[in-house]
Amino acid sequence: MTAFVQNLLQQMQTRFQTMSDSIITKNILFYHFVSQIYVHDITKQMGVEGTPPPPSKSGDEPKTPADST
Template sequence: MDGHDTDDPKQSTADMTVFVQNLLQQMQSRFQTMSDSIITKIDEMGSRIDELEQSINDLRTEMGQEGSPSPSATSKAKEEPKAADNSA
């Protein structure tokens, strides 16, 4: 048996281990970057939705319709009696 032959597989294994570790570190870094980006965008969307809700409430107040139900609440109220009529 030649000692040189046993060193090559060990070196190859060590090289592969280093390669895989570097690859995993790069992947982790990319996933972290993507995760941070997604969280930032979700936070921005949340802020925009809050601003939109405030603008809608301001418009409703200006129009004097603050106390009237929203269209979705009105349509739900219309659907509920229909469902009650069907079940009766």
């Protein structure tokens, strides 16, 4: 009977360890995913990716050739 219980506890320990490892791995992957999105958003807001800055509120936006006629 003791051997049966020890074997059962060992199996449970193995299963819990496997689940724990899986959860930790998924958390790490999720962290990296969220970090990349955050960095992308910050660089986009700074205009690093070539995104033009928002127009100024003073109305001194550059004129296009169609506006100058």
